[in-house]
Amino acid sequence: MTFLITDVSYERGSDGKYHHHQVPCDCLQEYITCHVPPFFASEVTQRLMRYVSIYYVVLIKDRFKSACQEIAPHVLKAVIHPSVKCLDFIRDNSHPTLLDYYKEIEADLIYRTLPLLKGLKVLRLGTMSRVVYLPVEVEGFRNSLEEFACRDFWLRDLAAVAGKCQNIRRLDIGVPIDSPSSAFYYISKFKYLEELDLSRLYFIPESEMHRILLWLAGTASDEERPEQSEHVVAPSAGTSQHSASTSAAENFRTSSARNPGLLKSFGCLNATDGHIETISQFYNLTSLVMANPKPSASLAPLSNLKLLKNLRLIGCKFSDVQEVLESIGKQLTCLNLVDVSNTDFSFISQNCRSLECLHLCFSFSHELLLPPNYLNPESHSLPLPDFPHVFSLQLCLADEEARLYVLSRFQHLKKLSLVFTDEDLLILESLIERKMLTRLEELYWGCDTVIQLSGSTATKTVFHYSGRATVHHIRT
Structure with missing residues (x-):
């Protein structure tokens, strides 16, 4: 090259x-x-x-x-x-694999390559600082694309995908660079949507989120018609304003008949009581993300989601979700809590007995409420609280004693991601030698190190700022 x-x-x-x-x-x-x-x-x-x-x-x-x-x-x-047929440039920090660390690719290069590609089914674009005039070119895979994700985007990007890729089933759009106030107009064009994540869509008006939810539930009225507005990207050359409006109206008539059971996964930001009530109607939901729900909003209606398996909560009070966990916690296999204040560790153990994957991520360690005796080393050998089926744990706790206690509660871990490490070499050595977790197979240490354990050998891969990686083999 x-x-x-x-x-x-x-x-x-x-x-x-x-x-x-x-x-x-x-x-x-x-x-x-x-x-x-x-x-x-x-x-x-x-x-x-x-x-x-x-x-x-x-x-x-x-x-x-x-x-x-x-x-x-x-x-x-x-x-x-x-x-x-899948190009994924979004690093999954919640469920990482070694391959995730290779996903950070120069944005400018990706966008220049898109016009050359054919037949893609999945395109996931991460947080990228790209040249402003480079568009998202999807012409080569307009009929095959089924999943599109973009961590930061221009509204014209969403317009391009909505106008050409009619077979999208999974849509995940992140931080908007410009106003998302006409997001409904474009999202409502994806009539086959089964998964929609808007939990990173900052600055979207409550009314716009309300329109999207009513459309997903199949209860949109004439007032929610996706009409042209000053925020909508102008129609292409040769398309009259009348035909564009007619197309929008036709799209509304088709999309308003959606069955709420079509939606399998959903993510929402700043949910209100009305939003949550509508979300509770998506009876086939298996995955849900609730980011920063309004403090006055009640999460209780989510107890109606009897098929829910994966629940992620960001920036709320644990007391607001306790009723939900008492009702459907036993059916959850993955629980992801990010800065959920006053999270009761023992409560989760008692009410979420089927968990296989748990994420405990806190900016301040005191937000995770542990048993009063957790500072006593003898508490590490007590049988409860326990998590008998959890094999994957993501832990973000700054307090060392709290980290050690939490780790002692998971005897069957195969995969561990430690975000805060304090470069504690004693813990690292203990984990590599499997003194602490005897079944551990994968360790994600901080943000740049992956350690794979097999037999008496540990393979340590360190990813450097330059983009290169170094690999070391360690005898344990």
């Missing part, structure tokens, strides 16, 4: 573009296709894309910027195995 971009003997053709990279890129893709089995294709592709991105970041700052912007996207496309 460096040679293709920096060799000054290559010149642009009569069309003003470089062509010398085409044969090498074709050969590279053919080599990858022949030598990488489809079973390993996704992992190999993710790793190779990471390395292309590392070189791109270096070369884009040099005098070869123009050549780099034109040639690098073709190199990135070449390393994507033809069987790979």
Whole structure:
């Protein structure tokens, strides 16, 4: 890649573009296709894309910027195995894998590569600072795309996807760069939606969230008609305002007949009583995210969600959710609590006995209420509270004594993510040697280290700021 971009003997053709990279890129893709089995294709592709991105970041700052912007996207496309239909650039901090650490790719490179791609089913774009004029190009996979996620976006991005990708079933949109006040107009175009996460959609008006929820529940009235407004991206050239309005009205008539049972997963921000009451009508929900619900709002109606398995709560009081957990806590397999004040550790143990995955993340350790005797080392050997089925734990606690006590309650852990570590080498050594957790297989230490345990060997991978990674093998 460096040679293709920096060799000054290559010149642009009569069309003003470089062509010398085409044969090498074709050969590279053919080599990858022949030598990488489809079973390993996704992992190999993710790793190779990471390395292309590392070189791109270096070369884009040099005098070869123009050549780099034109040639690098073709190199990135070449390393994507033809069987790979999912491109995921969002690092999953809640349920990490080693591969997640390879997902942070230079945004500018990704957006320049999108016009070259065909047949994608999943596209997940992380938090990226990109050149403002680069659009989300989805033409090459407009009929195949089923999932779209974008951690930060322009409204025009949502408009582009809504206008072309009619088969979207899973939509996750994050922090808006401009106003999301017309989000309903575009979201209501996705008539097959089964999963919708708006828990990061800041600044959305309550009324707009209300319209979205009524549409999802199939109870939207004529007042919730998705009409054109000053916030809606203008129709493309050749499309009259009348035809655009007619299209919006037709979309409303189709989408208003939605069955509330279609929705399987939902995420909401700043929910009010009215929002929560409507959410409780989605009787097939298996996953729910509630971020910063209004302090005056009651979460009690969520007790009606009898199929709910995964619940994530952010920025609320634990007392507000106790009634819900008493009712449906026994059916939950994953509970994710982020800055939920006065969380009762023992209460969770008593009422959520089927949990397999637990996330306890707090900016202040005192927000997690532990048994009064937790500072006594002898309490670590007591049988209760316990979590007999939890095999995956994410823990974000600054207090060392609290961390040690919580870890002592999980005897069957296979996967552990410790966000606050204080670089405590004694705990790290104890975990690697499995003195504390004898069944541990994966350890995510801080934000840059992954340790995989197998037999008497620990493989430690450290990801550096430069984008590169170093691997060490440790005998335990």
